[in-house]
Amino acid sequence: MKLKDWDRNLKIRLFGEGLMNILFWMFFPFMAIYFSDSFGKGMAGLLLVLSQVVAVIANLIGGYCADQYGRKQMMFLSALGQGLTFVVFAFANSPWLSSPMLTFVSFSVLGIFGALYWPASHAMVADVVDEKDRNTVFAVFYTALNISVVVGPILGGLFFFQHRFGLLLIAAAVSFSLAVLISIFIRETAPEKRQNSLVTDSSTKWTKFLWTQLQDYRVIANDKVFLLFILAGVLVAQTFMQLDLLIAVYLSEKVPEQAVFTFLNTAIRADGNQIFSWLISENGLLVALLTVYMTTKMNQFKERNVFIVSCLIYALSMILFGNVTSIWLLAIAMLIFTIGELMVVGIQEGFVSRLAPEHMRGQYFAAASLRFTIGRTVAPVAIPLTALIGFQWTFYLISFLAVGAAVIYFVMFNMSEKQGVNHS
Known part of the structure; x- marks a missing residue:
């Protein structure tokens, strides 16, 4: 499916x-440094975990609301809310005020609005794209995201510390502009929404409304295939999230300064921190260049085999990372790691869209994102674990979790085939 053939909704979303x-x-990427400097590492870690827990709840509510009240409405309100929050964020880092606590509150609220936005955004893709083209479309959006991951930190390193106030004001302006684009040019794509008596009953307490929304996820909890998908995804996320955690610390502490190559009789040397930044760039560049190609290739194989092999490749990369210190071997490990990532970035979203009933797509996508939210919350445990068992055995443990995910995927696909779900 070529970009020119995309629905207008998707083109606007891709740009905005x-x-x-x-x-x-x-x-x-710089917020952890900011919070550590402002509150200390212990308190900063606790606050960041707390913000992730809040994001989990917001994510579930966002999926529910996307199905109940429409994709467009939730995306518009979220973009508008992000714009207002960026204004407060900027004020907390302005020439008139410097407030780390208000900055943390703003950062957390941004996470909430983001959690409300993405389930509706993902469900809209499933609404307007034929099943045969969904994997490719999801892959294009993932490519765009990873281009941002490469470009954003480079620009942020130039502007975040010296020009944070202006940066955040620009972010507010872009958020408001996105809200306007959604309001004017995007059409609603959700199926006919169910009537919710709680919405029209003004006497209903908001706590009861919230509880009723969360209870609706019992339907998803009864979907054993989907639950196994989330469980396996959490274990895989333990591997993927180590890119910014265990791997970063390992390279910083254990990889010595070394000559990378020689130019005009001058050796170009790099320490572990520099090597880490280069490996991140390698990952981002490979993802940006190869996501659509890999997704197209993976569509030729059975999903079960792709998911399982991806987990095993992740496990192999973790073992290699924990046993080498040469920059070139580390680059090979990152290549293997990235292949495992690219194998599933498109097809996993397509899998969720087929598994979800039409009227519950938003909730399914929201629940599916728990893989990363829970993984992001738990993954930092690997850092203190290195003090107990060492880096090498910690890498082995992470690789073991990836193998465990492969076993769960095997069971999940066997179960889904018995239920008659097509995953060819």
Whole structure:
């Protein structure tokens, strides 16, 4: 499916969300440093975990609302809310005020609005794209995201620390512009929404409304195939999230300064931190260049085999990372790691869209994202674990979790085939 044949909704989303993602990655990688400097590492870690827990709840509610009240309405309100929050965020880092606590609150609220936005956004793809083309479309959006991951931190390194106030004001302006684009040019794509008596009953307490929304996820909890998909995804996320955690610390502490290559009789040397930045760039560049190609190739194989082999490749990369210190061997390990990532980036979203009933797509996509939210919350445990068992055995443990995910995927696909779900 060529870009010119895309629905207008998707073209607007690709452009608007691309700008938002670049701005997001201009400040997000540096927030952990900011909070550590402001609150100390222990308190910063606790606050960040707390913000992730809140994001989990918001994500579930966002999926419910996307199905109940429409994709467009949730995307518009979320973009508008992000714009207002960026204004407060900027004020907390302005010439008139410097407030780390208000900055944390703003950062957390941005996470909430993002969690409300993405389930509706993903469900809209499933609404307007034929099943045979969904994997490719999801892959294009993933490519755009990873271009942002490459470009954003480079620009952020130039602007975040010296020009944070202006950066955040620009982010607010882009958020408001995205809200306007959604309001004017995007049409609603959700199936006919169910009537919810709680919405029209003004006497109903908001806590009861919230509880009723969460209870609706019991339907998903009864979908054993989907639950296994989430469980396996959490284990895989433990591997993927180590890119910014265990791998970063390992390279910083264990990889010595070394000559990379020689130019004009001068050796170009790099330490572990520099090597880490280069490996991140390698990952981002490979993802940006190869996502659509890999997704197209993976569509030729059975999903079961792709998911399982991806997990095993992740496990292999973790073992290699934990046993080498040469930059070239580390680059090979990152290549293997990225192949495992690229194998499933498109097909996993397509899998969810087929598994979900039409009227519950938003909730299914929201619940599916728990793989990453829970993984992001738990993954930092690997860092203190290295003090107990060492880096090498910690890498072995992470690789074992990836193998465990492969076993769960095997069971999941066997179960889904017995239920008659097509995953060819």
